[in-house]
Amino acid sequence: MKANLGYLERNKNECMFEVENETVTRVIVVGETRHLVRLNVNEQNQMFVRFVNGFKTSKLDGAKVTAYIREWFDLNRDLTPFYEMANTDPLLKGPVQNFYGLRVIGVPDLFEALCWGILGQQINLAFAYTLKKQFVEKYGDSIEWSGRKYWIFPSYEQIAQLTPDDLAEIKMTRRKSEFIIGIAQLMASGELSKEKLLGLGSLKEAEKSLIKIRGIGPWTANYVLMRCLRFTSAFPIDDVGLHNSIKQVTAAERKPSKEELMAFSGKWDPWQAYATFYLWRVNY
Incomplete structure (x- = not known):
């Protein structure tokens, strides 16, 4: 787990989770419920998940949170x-x-993975993290716990309603704003989804489908293929x-x-x- 913690801690502007004292804290959304969870690993390399924001967790929600974590860390492979x-x-x-x-380390949510890929185009990693932080804190929601905010990535439904002028405060190019809004609109209409891309059955077909979308070239497509679709x-x-x-x-x-x-x-x-x-x- 230490190698994975090292990766997770690589940039101080990461806003989707927090790493402190070898413990990862983040919000995982299941349906309408937002679960704040903490993950740590013992000396036997066993991972423990603790729900810390007081919501009563059903067995089904617990299973879905576990499935999300297994996908996030690619633990089934x-x-x-x-x-x-x-x-x-x-x-x-x-x-x-x-x-x-x-x-x-994956980005299980397709919209988040596509946004991260587009934000990272043709800029250095540090600036990409800065843009993501601005985007999330402007349009995302959060849970407050023990005096800290834990962020939830903006939904494609929300971003689909925006215009590039709405994103002007964030220091990304207007073209990137257009790309992200366009992708959000495709997802809101149902034309684009993780299930549809996986249903194509092969990396090449999924790559072709992604590259047809404005703003997605081979680099972004393969970034999403490796970190979200898990090829x-x-x-x-x-x-x-x-x-x-x-x-x-x-x-x-x-x-x-x-x-x-x-x-x-x-x-x-x-x-x-x-x-x-x-x-x-x-x-x-």
């Missing part, structure tokens, strides 16, 4: 084949030893952070070419998403 491959790969051997136990072979080949990490691991004087990236990723199949996530941790 056996990583043995990935580690067997990675330990023989020159690029991955060091990262998997340094960050052993790290899982692809382990998703590969954001144009990711600058990935290029920088490979350059550092190989001690090269230049970033890898597209042909080199394709050759690397072919050896990682079908674990390109995990390979990318571990390489990201080299620099982030």
Whole structure:
């Protein structure tokens, strides 16, 4: 769990959860009910979930919160084949030893994943976190507990009602505002959903469907495919952070070419998403 906590703590502007004393606190929404939960792991690597905001939790809600957490940390996946491959790969051997136990931390909500992907386009990670914080605190809701606010990501229903002028206070480009509102409207109309994308049955079909949407290119599509739709072979080949990490691991004087990236990723199949996530941790 320590490798995952290290990832979760990587930026002080993260607003969707809090990490303190190796305990993660966040709101998980089930239907109309907002559950404030705390997660920690004991020395036997067992995860404990505690509901802390006083609501009586039904067995069904408890099961749904548990399912959300398992998806968030990708706990249902056996990583043995990935580690067997990675330990023989020159690029991955060091990262998997340094960050052993790290899982692809997910963004289970499709609208949140798409917004995060669009916010992160063509800017550095620190500024992307700043934009997300501004967006969430402007349009999201929150639970107050023990003098602190715990935020809930804005709903697509709410954002679908806005115009780009409404988002002008947030320091994103007008085009990004248009993209996010357009996606919210597609989801509000039912044209776009996580269930529909998963129902397409393959990474390639889901990628094609995403790329047809204004504002979503191959990088954003593969980001969502790996972190929300959970395709382990998703590969954001144009990711600058990935290029920088490979350059550092190989001690090269230049970033890898597209042909080199394709050759690397072919050896990682079908674990390109995990390979990318571990390489990201080299620099982030």
